[in-house]
Amino acid sequence: MIPVCEPWLTGNELKYVTDCLKSNWISSQGKYIERFERGFASYCGCLYGVTTTSGTTALHLALATLGIGKGDEVIIPTFTNVATAFAVVYTGAKPVLVDCESETYNIDAYKIREKITKETKAIIPVHLYGHPCQMDRILELAMKNSLYVIEDAAEAHGAEYKGHKCGSFSHISCFSFYGNKIITSGEGGMIITDSERFAERARGLKDLAHSPGRRFVHTDIAFNYRMTNICAAIGLAQLEKIDELVEMRRANARIYNNQLEGTQGITLPTEKPWAKNVYWMYGILVDGDKQKFMKHLAANGVQTREFFVPMHQQPCFKGMFDGEEYLVADDISKRGLYLPSGSGLKIDEIKYICSCIKEALHEEGSSRIR
Numbered sequence: 001m002i003p004v005c006e007p008w009l010t011g012n013e014l015k016y017v018t019d020c021l022k023s024n025w026i027s028s029q030g031k032y033i034e035r036f037e038r039g040f041a042s043y044c045g046c047l048y049g050v051t052t053t054s055g056t057t058a059l060h061l062a063l064a065t066l067g068i069g070k071g072d073e074v075i076i077p078t079f080t081n082v083a084t085a086f087a088v089v090y091t092g093a094k095p096v097l098v099d100c101e102s103e104t105y106n107i108d109a110y111k112i113r114e115k116i117t118k119e120t121k122a123i124i125p126v127h128l129y130g131h132p133c134q135m136d137r138i139l140e141l142a143m144k145n146s147l148y149v150i151e152d153a154a155e156a157h158g159a160e161y162k163g164h165k166c167g168s169f170s171h172i173s174c175f176s177f178y179g180n181k182i183i184t185s186g187e188g189g190m191i192i193t194d195s196e197r198f199a200e201r202a203r204g205l206k207d208l209a210h211s212p213g214r215r216f217v218h219t220d221i222a223f224n225y226r227m228t229n230i231c232a233a234i235g236l237a238q239l240e241k242i243d244e245l246v247e248m249r250r251a252n253a254r255i256y257n258n259q260l261e262g263t264q265g266i267t268l269p270t271e272k273p274w275a276k277n278v279y280w281m282y283g284i285l286v287d288g289d290k291q292k293f294m295k296h297l298a299a300n301g302v303q304t305r306e307f308f309v310p311m312h313q314q315p316c317f318k319g320m321f322d323g324e325e326y327l328v329a330d331d332i333s334k335r336g337l338y339l340p341s342g343s344g345l346k347i348d349e350i351k352y353i354c355s356c357i358k359e360a361l362h363e364e365g366s367s368r369i370r
């Protein structure tokens with residue numbers, strides 16, 4: 001089976017983890033935390049990094065740091081990983097949904113304005129599958145309406161909007177280092193920011209908010225979202241190879257594009273002229289029977305995954321978005337799936353996958369004629 005994604009641990013991961021174990025620094029203090037935070041923030045063009053236990057907790061921490069809570073509204077795309085919506089709900093605020101664009105699958109920047117109310121506090125654009133959102137438009141709207149912007153860049157390590165890294169545009173940006181993300185720490189996350197005040201507040205909130213003067217006196221209701229030194233050691237080793245890992249993703253996409261260009265019955269992912277897409281996952285839309293298509297690939301040893309199910313369709317949010325319509329998200333979610341996209345994919349594997357795709361489409365076509 002060719003898996004959709006596998007981590008690529010070929011650098012200093014083992015050496016750094018061994019160092020943690022041998023030196024006894026295995027919990028959330030130790031040199032790798034700081035090195036990973038500083039290194040990753042600086043890679044993104046930001047001043048401060050604060051590690052967390054996951055992308056989900058990074059999002060929650062970002063919202064808590066900005067003081068968002070009950071009575072507030074936060075604008076998110078309906079088409080996203082559920083973590084974006086969960087983080088908003090954890091704070092007591094209400095997620096307000098916006099439909100997505102048909103080409104990039106990202107939040108439709110032109111449909112945000114109609115969702116802004118006097119309760120709106122923030123917008124969370126999500127750079128889906130590695131393609132950046134239209135940040136200019138989003139930042140302008142946020143500025144005009146005094147809203148915070150929190151990028152969910154969990155899928156967009158190294159992606160660029162108009163030559164600047166995703167994660168560098170917002171008050172706070174959030175990353176995930178889950179095993180299938182472009183760089184991983186096993187489980188883990190980070191927020192990055194240029195604001196010293198936000199960074200300090202986030203550091204407090206992620207570690208139970210001990211008072212500066214007196215440990216075990218707590219100034220806020222806070223969290224334990226501390227990353228371990230061991231995870232940071234893996235993250236740092238991955239960070240040392242990030243340019244290579246991003247380039248491998250982009251090289252995979254080039255081969256897929258070459259092989260599949262012009263194929264009837266599927267739509268390939270896009271890269272806008274102003275964007276550097278890092279193709280976290282190489283997603284396609286299928287015109288015909290998606291389940292049959294996926295079964296055909298699976299029978300030939302090719303693993304695929306369906307796209308996210310939009311938030312307005314989620315059973316856990318039943319009743320929250322009644323009567324709302326998000327037609328682009330419905331369509332993309334229904335037709336979308338992603339192909340194997342890991343950094344370690346080989347050219348021959350991609351060529352094989354593409355031949356299976358053509359075969360599946362051919363079968364589908366001939367069965368329709370019959």
Ligand SMILES: *Cc1c(COP(=O)(O)O)cnc(C)c1O
Pocket residue numbers: 053054055056057080081083084126152154155176177178188189
């Ligand atoms: C993976 C992901 C998350 C959550 O990250 P975890 O580390 O799995 O908690 C959040 N948002 C998006 C867009 C993601 O892809």
